[in-house]
Structure formats: structure tokens, C-alpha cells
Amino acid sequence: MTLEPPLRKNRERSDHGIDSGGGEPSGGLRAWLVWGTAATVYLLAMFHRNGMSAAALHAQERFDIGPALLSTLPMVQLVIYVLLQIPSGLLADRLGPRRSLLISLGVMAAGTVLFAVAPDAPTAIAGRILIGAGDSLVFLNTIRLAALWFPRRHYSLVSALTGLAGGLGQLVSAAPLSALLTAFGWEVSFLSAGAVNLVVGALVLLVIRDRPDGRRAQTHALLSMRESLAEALSHRGPRVGMAAHAVIMVPFTVLGVLWGYPLLEEGYGLSSHTTGVLLTGAMLLPMSLVPFLGRIPGHYPRARKPMGLGLAWTVTLVWLGVVLWPGGLPPLPVIAGVILVSAFASVLAPSISFDYARDGLPEQRTGAASGLVNMSGFTSVMLGVVGAGIVLDLGLSFQAAFVPMTLLCLVASTAMTLLLRNRRSRAAKK
Template sequence: MSLETSQHTSGQERSDDRTTTVRQVASEPPGGARAWLVWGIAAVVYFLAMFHRNGMSAAALHAQERFDVGPALLSALPTVQLVIYVLFQIPAGLLADRLGPRRSLVISLGVMAAGTVLFAVAPDVRTAVAGRLLIGAGDSLVFLNVIRTGALWFPRRHYSLVSALTGLVGGLGQLSSAVPLSALLNGVGWEVSFLGAGAVSLLTGALVLLLVRDRPDGRPAPSHALPSVRESIVEALSHRGPRVGMAAHAVIMVPFTVLGILWGYPLLEEGYGLSARTAGLLLTGAMALPMALVPFLGRIPGRHPSARRPLVLALAWTVTLSWLGVVAWPGGLPPLAVTAAVIVVSAFATVMAPSLSFDYARDGLPEQRTGTASGLVNMSGFTSVMLGVVSAGVLLDLTGADASFQLAFVPMVLLCLAASVTITVLLRRPRR
């Protein structure tokens, strides 16, 4: 499919679209083996970020015992991390446009390593919270710069595939925080497990310095005369694509991320009585099939932009209605097989979220100013995740011995429902 067709379908709103498109074709990055190497190293950083971000799920019960806290205080550990992550998304987007991926990723790895070391040796919950805060600050720079690497090194038609593969790498990082981290915690203990993770982050930073570059040789550096923060946000929100991307990210990736960050293990262990090993295998297995399909499905938005609309609507409503069924199941939690199927559906949606949400985020924007739009999309999704994690912890704490995971997930379902309705309205509205 030609780039002209792709851009026209994705809603470019300029009368000189044809002239602009020809100019963009001539200036597109070449891609190739060097591009895959640079992106691959950046993706390793995202793998580590996802390991750090989701480690609290496998470590939740260990942390509860180590720091002697209840569900509400336990949820504070990943919550402060998410709060910082969300608040930093706009600054992270601007830095992605200004500093470039190489420097941003090195900074992020250093900050995450410091936070992980502090978390490893924390003697109390306050120090642990400070460690998670640093992890969230470092994590906030990672994804947008991996996506930025894709925009700077690959042609536009490959962007959705690169975004999907980025999501795949993130899924692998999330898996590594399930069974492997659980095994490490049980085998070598809390401090050794997390100190080792911090050391790996520092070594990866050295690899980024050695091999990652911001753009292919001969490609011009971006102009320093970039819009202000306000102008960048207004520019992004003036296009329908970034707004659709924000709503899509606020539903498609949310439920499985809520489970991965904190509540997956407690749901399966306490709600269904599974062992930690079985719970980890279920969460790991849920990601296996969707991750295997990513290299094929991730190509669809880039090659067939008209397929984005039915894909995003189908995923949003399937995830929303599936979880609505879980929380509304009469007489308590559904049978394990039903919940397991919903978890698999949610994992599939999470893996597909980047290729759709961030492909929409680029609609109408030049490549050198996509960072802010991507930051808004990421902020939207993780605001919903943060609210889902916190509300579940508060409701579980309030219900005490009669803790109900169905009640705990109601706020998350309502957020997904609101986002799905928003997507439907935006995609039915005629283009201006």
C-alpha cells in the first residue's frame, strides 16, 4: 500500500496532502538491519522497564509480609510508581522530541537502577515507596523513546509493526516478572533478586551508550524551534487520531496491566485458591498465543489503515464486556475457566494496544513532533491503570475478611466502559 493511501485513510486534513506526502516519501528513514539493531537494543530497555514495573505482582505477598501492610497500603507501592509515570508522560514526550532516544534511555536506566537498589534494601514501607517512585520516574522515559526510535529509523508503513513488536517485548518483560521473579524471590530472597535487577539495568545503560544512535547517518537533526508545551498539547489534541489513541489506550491495555502490576496473583491465589506457581503459569500462558501472533497482526494497521477502526472497536468492547461479565457473575467469582478465558482475551488486547493506539497518535503530525501525542496516549492509558489498581486496593481493604474481587474490579470496568463509548463516538463522527 502506498504512503499516499495510508495517510489519506488515516485522516490527514490538509488540502495540499499530495504535495506533503511526496515530500515525506522522499525524506522517510530507510529502515534496514541497522534500524532493527538500534530498535532492538532500545526494546531491551523496555523489557527491563516492564520487569521493574510489574514486579510488584509476583512480589505482592512477599512485600505484604516484609513490610507488614494491608491491601490498601500494599497498593501504594505500585501506585506511587504509576502516579509519577503518568505525571511525567508529557515531559517525557517533550524530552523524546528534544533530547532524543539515546540520552533519554540512559537517564531512565540510571534512575530505575537507583530505585531498584533502594527498593531491595528498604527497611520499611516508606523507603520502599521512595524506591518505587524512582522506578516510576525512570520508567516514564522508556516506552515513548522506544516508540520514538521506531519513528526515526523506520518508514511510516512499518511503524505499526514496530509498535506491535515493542508491545511484544513489553509482554515478555511482564512475563519475566511473573514466574521467573517469583522463583527468584523464593530461591535467593528479596534483596539478591532486586539488587541483581538493578545491576542488569546499569549494564544495559552501557550497551545503549555504545550502540544506540538517535537517527540514521545523514538524517538531519530536528529543529530546536519546537512548539511550547501548551502548543504541543493543543496541536496533538486538535487531531482526531491522538484523541482516538488516548481512548483506545484507556481500555485496551488496562485490565491485564492492572493484573500484571499488582492484582493478578492475589486474584488467582486468594480468589481461586491457586498456588503461586500455578497462578504464574496461568498469567504467563495467557500471553503466549497473542505474543506469537504479534508479528502478523502488527502489520495490519500499517498496511491496511481502514482495518484500524473495526479492530480497535472490537478489542475495546470485547475487553469491556468480558470484564463486565466477571464482576456481574451471580453468586461470586465465575468458574476459573471463565476468568482464565477473560484473562487471555485481556492479554491479547494488551499486546495489540501499541500498534493501534500509537498508530492513531501519529495521524496528522510530523514525525519530529509525535512525542507529545504519544505521551498523551500513554498518560491516558496509565491513568486508567492507576485508578484501577488503587480503587481495587481500597475496596478490598474496606471489605476486610469478606473481600470481593468482583467489587474491587467494578471501578476498572466502569472506566473501560466510558473509554469504549468515547471511541465509538469519535469514530462515528464525520471528519471535518
């Protein structure tokens, strides 16, 4: 027997997002302003996270390092990001989004400044560690604000729009950062990025509040980390979200974090400008469709499953085509199409993965589940980035470099299919 949500006929809605009826939040103009400020923080975090792709060749020259050590720069950042996902999720439940976002901006600013002035690779790695630590708090708290300020049916749309903000951050970290590095050099470019963190921090202080009624977000019953993880993993939704995120967002993120520019510049002989335009252009079409497609899981729950499986298997199959293409890398138009498909999936990934993550859990304890989902995706990204670096360091081709990532996508797509199929099988038995 399924419990339906309470009727909301008599709910008084405010344009400022305050629900006077004691039920779920009503959204409104104030909610969009609060979320928009948090999304700006996420955009900035994505700029920091993906900046190594445009800066890869500059970093190789500045620190005199090879492909394997080059991949260490984003790898350590991702390792810290992944390791801190569960603590960050619990912190989101305890401190609230406003305090967590302020901490993240301060830590990312410190890491960016250290990275800008680093004289050698070890110091640069320390800077990337700080950036990863600050970054780990951002996305979870942005979608946490979506859960606190918007009705449940709008959550998938706001999650998708959060992914759109991240896509804008990726765009800024591609061609614009490449042009900035070429025009002003390493230190000026990254010191300027660090200064932006402080400006955005002031905006967070001014605009963001944890809840529509002004109270700081807190749980009704604080659970230990072990209890929080056990609760999240006991529900099928978070497990499906983990599998979905481990494939849908992975390929384009691997390209954005590090290997997009080297693939197109060294693998296809494109100029830095052309590469930036291609990677930027690949994001524009899916980003324009997010406001329409992102609302589907929330408004049409039955469409969530085919949408998620369709994205997962499409991404997996197109990359299988790349690594199995006879005679080396496929022609440039083919790889451009694969990049476009990957960007499309990456932008829509949050609307699927994090909508599943909330299934069966109270709003006050979604942090751990969201952390698990994010951790699964970026563990796959980390393995894909490092795997490509190791393969290239062995002297193999770019085509071979993407085999580890493609195998991870195949495993995750299969796991997602089995999880959803098992549910249908159990329902049929009942």
C-alpha cells in the same frame, strides 16, 4: 483534498536504514538493531513496573502492610509515570532517544537498589517513585526510535513488536521473579535486577544513535508544553489514541502491576507456581500472533478502526461478565479465558493507540501526542489498581474489586466509539 506522500521510485535504500533520498527512513538491518536495543530497555522497564504483582505477598510480609497500603507501592510508581508522560514526551523531542534512555536506566537502577534494601514501607515507596520516573522515559523513546528509523507504513508493526517486548518483560516479572524471590530472597533478587540496568546501559551507549545519519534527533521548531499539547489535542487521531489506550491495555496491566497474583492465589486458591504459569501462558499465544496482526494498521489503514473498536468492546464486555457473574467470581476456566483476552488486547494496544497518535502531526513533534496517549492509559491503570485496593480493604470481594476498572473501560470504549462516529457523521454532512 488529500495530499499523497511523494513518490519513492528513485529512493536509494541502504540495508543500514539510511535514506539517501531525503524522504522517510528506509528501515533495514541497522534499524532493527537500534530498535531491538531500545526494546530491551523497555522489556527491563516492564519487569520493574510489573514486579510488584509477583512480589505483592512478599512485600506484604516484609513491610507488614495491608491491601490498601500494598496498592500504594505500585500506585505511587504509576502516579509518577503518568505525571511525567508529557514532560517525557517533550524531552524525547528535545534530548533525543539515546540520552533519554540512558537517563531512564540510571534512575531505574537507583530506584531498584533502594527498593531492594528498604527496611520499611516509606523507603520502599521512595524506591518505586524513582523506578516510575525512570520508566516514564522508556516507551516513548522506544517508539520514537521506530518513527526515526522506519518507514511510516512499518510504524504500527514496530509499535506492536514494542508491546511484544513489554509482554516479555511481564513474563519475566511473573513466574521467573516469583521463583527468584522464593529461592534467593528479596534483596538478592532486586539488587540483581538493578545490576542488569547498568549492563543494558552499556549496550545503549554502544548501539543506539538517534537517527540513521548519526545526527541527534531534534525538532525544527521547539514548542512550549502548552503549544505542544494544544497542537496534539487539535487533531482527532491523538484523541482517539487516548481513548483506545484507556481501555485496550488496561485490564491485563492492572493484573500485571499488582492484582493478578492476589486474584488467583487468594480468590481461587491457586499456588504461586500455578498462578505464574497461568499468567505466563496467557501471554504466549497473543505474543506469537503480534508479527502478523501488528502490521495490519500500517498496511491496511481501513482495518484500523474495526480492529481498535473490536478490541476495546471485547475487553469491556468480558470484564462486565466477570463483575456481573451471579454468585461471585466465575469458574476458573472462565476467568482464564478473560485473562487470555485481556493479554491479547494488551499486546496489540500499541499498534492501535500509537498509530492513531501520529495522525496529522509532523514526525518531529509526536512526543507530546504519544505522552498524552500513554498518560490516558496509565491513568486508567492507576485508578483501577487503587480502586481494587480500596474495595478489598473495605472487606468486599475480588469480584467487586474489579468494578472500578470495568467502569473505566466502559467509559473509554464509549468515548472511542463517539470520536470515530463523529468523524463519519461530519464526512457525511460534507
